[in-house]
Amino acid sequence: MKCIFCGGVGKYEQCEKCLFKGCQKCIVSHKDSCILFMKDKFHFCKDHNKHVDKYCFDCFHLTCEKCVVGNHLKHNILPICEAVHNIHGDIQSSIEELKIRIDQEQSAINYDTNKQTEYKLLVKQIDLEEQKIQECVTRTKATLLHNMERLQLTVDEKCTASKVILPAMRQARTTLQSVKHEKNAIIFLSRWSNPKSIIEKQELLKKEREEDDKAVVIGSDITRQLLDPFIRYNSNNQDSK
Numbered sequence: 574m575k576c577i578f579c580g581g582v583g584k585y586e587q588c589e590k591c592l593f594k595g596c597q598k599c600i601v602s603h604k605d606s607c608i609l610f611m612k613d614k615f616h617f618c619k620d621h622n623k624h625v626d627k628y629c630f631d632c633f634h635l636t637c638e639k640c641v642v643g644n645h646l647k648h649n650i651l652p653i654c655e656a657v658h659n660i661h662g663d664i665q666s667s668i669e670e671l672k673i674r675i676d677q678e679q680s681a682i683n684y685d686t687n688k689q690t691e692y693k694l695l696v697k698q699i700d701l702e703e704q705k706i707q708e709c710v711t712r713t714k715a716t717l718l719h720n721m722e723r724l725q726l727t728v729d730e731k732c733t734a735s736k737v738i739l740p741a742m743r744q745a746r747t748t749l750q751s752v753k754h755e756k757n758a759i760i761f762l763s764r765w766s767n768p769k770s771i772i773e774k775q776e777l778l779k780k781e782r783e784e785d786d787k788a789v790v791i792g793s794d795i796t797r798q799l800l801d802p803f804i805r806y807n808s809n810n811q812d813s814k
């Protein structure tokens with residue numbers, strides 16, 4: 574009789590303890606698993622409580638003679654020894670394929686972990702950059718405001734100077750008008766005063782005012798003025814890299 578487990582030829586025997594049935598060779602080799610067979614009854618069909626003899630490749634399940642005409646009708650069913658032989662034929666290539674796929678997933682995990690680290694760094698960098706922009710804008714704002722203050726002060730000073738010089742010039746003019754028709758040379762010279770110094774003073778004031786006006790650039794594009802130092806700082810840094 575051909576043994577359905579090992580494919581060898583021999584008389585069937587049955588183990589008294591676990592009721593496993595097979596050729597003499599299989600009975601001897603099952604001894605290691607006998608306790609397991611007694612406990613879990615792998616060799617008996619759960620549906621029909623009959624000794625299994627075949628394997629269904631549609632359900633990946635051991636079958637008994639009743640299964641074949643019942644639940645597994647028309648399924649791809651092979652005797653156990655053939656099923657084992659077929660599976661053994663594929664097992665090495667499956668092991669190798671799984672190794673390749675395990676490596677693929679492992680490197681995917683490594684790649685993703687690196688990406689995560691990279692993204693975390695980027696988030697930090699965005700934070701830092703934003704902070705840098707803020708600090709730079711705040712500094713520039715302070716400088717602009719300081720300049721504004723200075724300009725206000727200068728304008729104030731010039732305005733005060735004008736207010737001081739104006740009555741002095743009017744006085745000088747009035748004086749000149751009043752002495753213009755004086756016929757007496759002594760009186761004329763004693764009343765006359767030189768207008769040159771006051772005119773020079775006014776000329777100086779006027780020139781200063783013109784210089785100040787040239788220096789004023791504020792008010793053109795405040796956004797650009799606030800961001801310019803940062804952009805320049807950044808491009809300088811990039812150049813030096």
Ligand SMILES: [Zn+2]
Pocket residue numbers: 576577578579580581595596597598599600
């Ligand atoms: Zn056998």
Ligand SMILES: [Zn+2]
Pocket residue numbers: 588589590591592593603604607610
């Ligand atoms: Zn046994």
Ligand SMILES: [Zn+2]
Pocket residue numbers: 618619620621622623636637638639640641
């Ligand atoms: Zn069955």
Ligand SMILES: [Zn+2]
Pocket residue numbers: 629630631632633634644645646648649
């Ligand atoms: Zn089946």
